[in-house]
Amino acid sequence: MRQMMKGNEAIAEAAMRAGCRFFFGYPITPQTELMEYLARRLPEVGGTFLQAESEVAAINMVYGAAGAGGRVMTSSSGPGICLKQEGISFLASAELPCLIVNVMRGGPGLGTIQPSQGDYFQATRGGGNGDYYLPVLSPSSVQEMADLAYKAFELAERYRTPVMLLTDGVMGQMMEPLDFPDSPPVPGEKSWITDGCKNRSRRLVKTLYLDPADLEAHNRHLQEKFEQLRASETMSETYAADGAELLIVAFGICARVARTAVDNLRAEGFPVGLFRPISLWPFPAASLQNAAEGVKSLLAVELNAGQMVEDVRMALPGRKVDFYGRMGGVVISATEIEAEARKVFAGGVS
Amino acid sequence: MYHQVLIAGFGGQGVLSCGQILALAGMIENRNVTWMPSYGPEQRGGTARCVVTLADRPIGSPLAERLSAALIFNQPSLAKFLPQLGDGTLLILNSCIVQATPACHQHALYQVPADTIARNAGFARSGNMVMLGAYVGASGIVSVESVHEAIGKYLPPAKAHLADANRRALDAGLHYARELKAA
Known part of the structure; x- marks a missing residue:
């Protein structure tokens, strides 16, 4: 059924329909409607919505939920996304799938709450420490806000990577009619999650490799994944x-x-x-x-x-x-x- | 068909909902529509505005580019936006609180005492629907039936009982504008 929604709400509803059951975040304009929507809707489907004490806490909750196998997301705007960069680098290294939404506003610093695309470098060059990238998708309609939220979870689980939806205040605030896509992304096989090791051998989700040879091998593995993404996941x-x-x-x-x-x-x-x-x-x-x-x-x-x-x-x-x-x-x-x-x-x- | 309308007034006058109901009516008629609000650190009594675009082809910019109509709910909005209107734009003023300036007459001007008409129609808070009705009457941009349906879609279940009062206000605005048009 065709319905009219704000871009922020479309992402929220689509994420939920895509099977996302955990949201951790901290409010900031111009993405607030996204949180507001999930605060109401997630509990209705047995999900968890948690407004954390800070962005740093929120992104680490995302790390925990993803590590335990949950389909999880967070959202913020520029100043909050900066605070999350440590966690995003950790998620990339630990290869944890999740959706991160940045509804961009003008910067640098606290800047303004009005729309901007000033976080392009931060998003497309990794943003945190170390050698990593994350897939970054940019919607251009409210319909695409929903479609790309599905796509983001699909990529996240297929490639075991955080994925960013990079949008802005205009797209977040505007309303347009949309239809929600039918089939939610199929959950990827999660043979790596840490959900208790009774009757099986121990698994580890970590980012610390003290032996340089080990860390270089881990980096080579990540780089191969980035090459694969470059080869097969461009959209235009x-x-x-x-x-x-x-x-x-x-x-x-x-x-x-x-x-x-x-x-x-x-x-x-x-x-x-x-x-x-x-x-x-x-x-x-x-x-x-x-x-x-x-x-x-x-x-x-x-x-x-x-x-x-x-x-x-x-x-x-x-x-x-x-x-x-x-x-x-x-x-x-x-x-x-x-x-x-x-x-x-x-x-x-x- | 590519039609952009600006709706502007104080927070609390129903400016944003007026635009959303118009956009919904467009959606019901299978048009492409966008609704773009101004947003900022604003509250009741501050300024509120939105731009609705209705088109037969896919809509590019949802922002005010070439306005074909403006619904002005308060004086500061008139002062702010009048200079941005091209000659001959459909201009509808809530004449209960907005005084037309000489420059207004370069446009297709409708002075609608929206608050008074709303009160007489039995629901004082529906001045926004009177304005919307006047706009639909003057422009024929969507059918009145679609707007009636949109009002039903827009109101949450707890406010569903207000639908008919809002529809009556809409109709009253529509008739007022049609009479002005015929005169």
């Missing part, structure tokens, strides 16, 4: 890319706004298309290379000072990629993107 979408001379690259809310700009520019006769990475890590470099073939100019648009644009430039060595961004909680308008695009065309497409 193009819009009006056929015959485009200018390709705009944008994710999340910016991709929505850019879509309006593309429609308006196309109506004026400008050949403009859009490439939208859905998985931010692994970055869909090969798909972008395909989409950029035959395109004369590229313009990355973000709500930050230029973060994803570095991945775009790495995917397209030697190509000139322009950038337009706003910061501090200011959201880009379609009019602004159109003006930037016209500048590119006026300058002669390079």
Whole structure:
């Protein structure tokens, strides 16, 4: 049944339908509706909702629940996600599946509660200490908030890794109709959980390896997993890319706004298309290379000072990629993107 | 069809619910819809606003880009948003507390005494539905039946008994706007 929900609520309901039964978190705007929703709903299905004393406590509760085999999640916004980084690094090393939601707001520091995409680097480069990545998915509609919450649990359990849903204040607060996907992700085999070792040998969930050779072997194992994710788990979408001379690259809310700009520019006769990475890590470099073939100019648009644009430039060595961004909680308008695009065309497409 | 409406007023006037009910009516008619609130450290008596977009094609930006209508519930909202409206925008004012300025007349202006009409319709707190009714009457953007259904969907079970009072207020606003339109 089609229903209308806020993005934050859609993630919460989808996570529950996907079998998540544990939530540990600490309130922060603009993700509060997500917690509020689960505080009401999780107990109805026999789940556990716990507002922890801090973000640090919450992420370590996630570690504990995941280690014991529970399907578990947490959510926060930039300042809270910073506090969780120690735990996220531990989860990555201990290979514990879970969903972490970051509804981004403007930073650095406490910044503002208004929307931003300033945590792209933090999310896609690991964020905590040590050599690790985690899959990062970026929804661009309320429907995708739900779809990608399912996908996140599936990836988390298949690859034994924390997965992040990276979204922002606009996506979290806006309402749109959606349908919930039918089949919840099948639980992965959990032959590693620490749920009591009566009648079987002891298992260990840990991140401390005092022998450098052991730790290097563990790191090599993690790196193989990251390679596998890079090879098979990229997601992206193009819009009006056929015959485009200018390709705009944008994710999340910016991709929505850019879509309006593309429609308006196309109506004026400008050949403009859009490439939208859905998985931010692994970055869909090969798909972008395909989409950029035959395109004369590229313009990355973000709500930050230029973060994803570095991945775009790495995917397209030697190509000139322009950038337009706003910061501090200011959201880009379609009019602004159109003006930037016209500048590119006026300058002669390079 | 691509239609964006701004709804703005004080917190407590039902501005956000007015927008949600409109969005629900759009959903019932199988349109693409988005509802985008302003959010911030705001409370009852502070400012409240939302933008609803209704379209036949997939909606890009859910933010105010090209407004085709504005429902203005209080004076500060008029001062703030009037300069952002393109000429000829459908402009509906709650004339019980909003005084039209000369610039308002560049637009398709409807002055609707929403609070008075709501009181006369028997439910003083339904001024937001009068405004929504006036908007539906002036624009025909969704059918009144869809809005009636949306009101039922919107109200939680504990408030279901308020549905008919809200529908009456909606109808009263609709008739008021149709009469203004015919005049």
